[in-house]
Amino acid sequence: MQQELCAADPALARRAAALVVEGGPPDTLILDSWARCAAAGLQAGAAVQVPVVDGGELARRRERAGGVRRLALAQMEALVPQIAGSNFLLAFADADGVILDLRTDSRFCMDDGDGIVTGSRWREADAGTNGLGTALASGQAVAVTGGEHFFERLGRISCTAAPVHDVDGSLAGVLDASSYVAARQRHTLALVRIAAVQMENALLRQRMRGRWVVALATRPEFLGTASEGLLAFDDAGRLLAANARAAQLLHGAAAAGTACEALLGERWEALVSRWRQDGAAPLRAAGGLALHAAAVARPPQALPRASRPAAVTAAPGVVADDPAVAEAFRLVEAAVRITAPILIQGETGCGKELLARHAHVASGRRGHFVAVNCGALPEGLLEAELFGHVGGAYTGARREGSVGLVASADGGTLLLDEIGELPLAQQAALLRFLDDGLVRPVGGTASRRVDVQLLAATHVPLAEAAAARRFRPDLLYRLDTVRVELPPLRRREDFCAAVRSVLATLDGASRIDDEAVARLARHDWPGNFRELRSLLTRALLRRGGGRLGLADVEPLLPPLAPAAGSALQQQASERVRRVFERCGNVSRTARELGISRTTVYRHLRAPLAR
Numbered sequence: 001m002q003q004e005l006c007a008a009d010p011a012l013a014r015r016a017a018a019l020v021v022e023g024g025p026p027d028t029l030i031l032d033s034w035a036r037c038a039a040a041g042l043q044a045g046a047a048v049q050v051p052v053v054d055g056g057e058l059a060r061r062r063e064r065a066g067g068v069r070r071l072a073l074a075q076m077e078a079l080v081p082q083i084a085g086s087n088f089l090l091a092f093a094d095a096d097g098v099i100l101d102l103r104t105d106s107r108f109c110m111d112d113g114d115g116i117v118t119g120s121r122w123r124e125a126d127a128g129t130n131g132l133g134t135a136l137a138s139g140q141a142v143a144v145t146g147g148e149h150f151f152e153r154l155g156r157i158s159c160t161a162a163p164v165h166d167v168d169g170s171l172a173g174v175l176d177a178s179s180y181v182a183a184r185q186r187h188t189l190a191l192v193r194i195a196a197v198q199m200e201n202a203l204l205r206q207r208m209r210g211r212w213v214v215a216l217a218t219r220p221e222f223l224g225t226a227s228e229g230l231l232a233f234d235d236a237g238r239l240l241a242a243n244a245r246a247a248q249l250l251h252g253a254a255a256a257g258t259a260c261e262a263l264l265g266e267r268w269e270a271l272v273s274r275w276r277q278d279g280a281a282p283l284r285a286a287g288g289l290a291l292h293a294a295a296v297a298r299p300p301q302a303l304p305r306a307s308r309p310a311a312v313t314a315a316p317g318v319v320a321d322d323p324a325v326a327e328a329f330r331l332v333e334a335a336v337r338i339t340a341p342i343l344i345q346g347e348t349g350c351g352k353e354l355l356a357r358h359a360h361v362a363s364g365r366r367g368h369f370v371a372v373n374c375g376a377l378p379e380g381l382l383e384a385e386l387f388g389h390v391g392g393a394y395t396g397a398r399r400e401g402s403v404g405l406v407a408s409a410d411g412g413t414l415l416l417d418e419i420g421e422l423p424l425a426q427q428a429a430l431l432r433f434l435d436d437g438l439v440r441p442v443g444g445t446a447s448r449r450v451d452v453q454l455l456a457a458t459h460v461p462l463a464e465a466a467a468a469r470r471f472r473p474d475l476l477y478r479l480d481t482v483r484v485e486l487p488p489l490r491r492r493e494d495f496c497a498a499v500r501s502v503l504a505t506l507d508g509a510s511r512i513d514d515e516a517v518a519r520l521a522r523h524d525w526p527g528n529f530r531e532l533r534s535l536l537t538r539a540l541l542r543r544g545g546g547r548l549g550l551a552d553v554e555p556l557l558p559p560l561a562p563a564a565g566s567a568l569q570q571q572a573s574e575r576v577r578r579v580f581e582r583c584g585n586v587s588r589t590a591r592e593l594g595i596s597r598t599t600v601y602r603h604l605r606a607p608l609a610r
């Protein structure tokens with residue numbers, strides 16, 4: 001085939017000859033790709049014409065890629081420190097080869113029009129043999145080095161790319177790391193391949209939410225790593241999906257619909273009851289291979305009957321009428337059914353802990369709710385506080401030792417508040433725990449399996465902390481399974497209801513005028529609910545109870561700067577308009593916001609912000 005190709009294209013013939021001199025003829029993956037390019041009518045010596053989609057199309061493609069793209073971004077973050085300094089570029093492209101996202105080393109510059117930009121499309125039919133296009137066309141991880149590119153112009157680059165498959169086997173995208181040939185590193189292909197496998201595994205877990213997902217490995221210590229096999233089963237133990245590693249471990253027997261017993265050599269009910277008691281179960285697969293299997297996710301029905309969550313409503317006094325807040329409550333209720341880690345982001349005092357407590361109630365877990373403020377524990381003792389210690393493990397340690405905060409939440413819920421403050425060393429220990437569910441006390445050798453619903457809360461965006469190397473991207477990726485954003489009070493549509501609810505918890509007999517509420521809505525509440533509660537308490541004390549009016553709250557608020565005042569006024573009007581657009585009627589808007597219809601009309605008439 002090589003001769004035929006080279007006879008038809010002199011530029012390709014030169015390249016093939018040079019490759020033989022450099023280190024051997026191109027392998028079949030590359031030759032097959034050259035054949036596809038030649039069949040598509042490409043000429044190796046011609047200029048590379050890489051098409052670029054416009055901004056609107058790029059935005060639509062990003063939107064379509066949704067969850068897969070988020071997984072890719074997390075993997076790219078994790079890859080950056082591993083190949084930093086090697087003059088590289090990382091790209092994630094969709095199944096058409098259109099680059100959706102790029103991360104580049106500051107020293108990597110394609111300054112002469114090679115065109116590796118977001119929106120550029122790297123299908124073989126356009127760009128010839130190249131990492132992204134050839135991984136997509138072949139469905140395999142591939143390294144395309146220098147002269148192996150079909151077009152001569154791309155001969156300076158080395159690309160390593162791995163396709164990412166969805167659970168149904170379709171292509172979900174492709175990850176690529178490229179560098180100049182001289183700067184390439186031998187381990188890059190392995191890193192990219194692992195990142196792609198991790199994306200595939202995360203996709204499988206996402207798609208199979210609410211199902212049994214079982215991890216398989218030849219040794220227990222491989223469970224929780226990128227080399228684990230994953231199988232998803234329905235309630236009756238029939239196979240729904242398998243990742244590539246599981247298919248390999250089961251010697252190709254992993255066809256959808258196959259009964260668990262035929263695959264894992266044991267009755268489904270027996271395995272389920274073993275998984276309920278302990279994480280991993282050794283077994284002998286149908287092919288005779290000794291394997292370890294652990295359930296890593298289970299359906300809500302699989303919870304013991306007594307702990308199955310009833311229909312959940314927010315606790316009395318909790319205001320959750322704002323659509324974003326209501327959605328946050330719904331999301332945590334769904335996440336706890338499959339014990340997925342939850343990351344709550346929001347400003348101080350906006351209700352992160354309250355939402356975490358709601359998650360605990362919704363989960364029906366019988367263990368304790370344990371909240372840990374990661375920023376408040378002394379750094380030297382943090383690991384022992386979290387994971388416990390054996391007696392006398394360090395100077396000042398309790399003689400009888402301690403189980404630690406993580407183990408004290410066993411069977412319950414653990415909230416790691418201000419997770420962004422967790423020092424790097426403890427981040428590594430936490431990641432280990434998330435990977436294997438084992439708690440290892442400081443100074444001890446024995447470990448203990450602990451089952452917790454994990455929530456982490458932060459007021460700083462963790463992606464920024466990860467970019468600044470203060471937070472491990474791999475930990476971020478694990479915690480960020482379900483992310484919930486709680487809006488600050490000043491942006492909540494249920495602001496008026498929040499004021500009235502907090503007031504009712506302070507003094508059930510007191511009331512507040514619309515005018516006073518409108519004035520409160522013009523403050524920006526950096527302390528959110530905590531600040532609101534404190535201000536209303538002071539107002540009630542000043543007045544001695546009864547009905548709060550504008551004169552009672554005005555002196556307690558910072559004066560409105562004229563510009564800020566009008567900005568906040570506009571904010572309030574926008575909030576009313578948003579609710580009005582949703583309800584479509586003034587009376588309902590007034591009821592929902594807890595203000596009079598006249599006030600609604602006034603806001604609707606206010607000039608629109610530019």
Ligand SMILES: Nc1ncnc2c1ncn2[C@@H]1O[C@H](COP(=O)(O)OP(=O)(O)OP(=O)(O)O)[C@@H](O)[C@H]1O
Pocket residue numbers: 317318319320346347348349350351352353354355417457459501529530
């Ligand atoms: N939706 C709500 N309805 C009523 N009260 C609320 C609501 N959200 C929060 N609060 C009250 O506000 C106070 C602060 O809430 P919480 O401790 O959950 O905030 P947080 O975001 O965890 O704060 P921090 O970031 O400072 O830890 C609590 O007293 C809580 O009861």
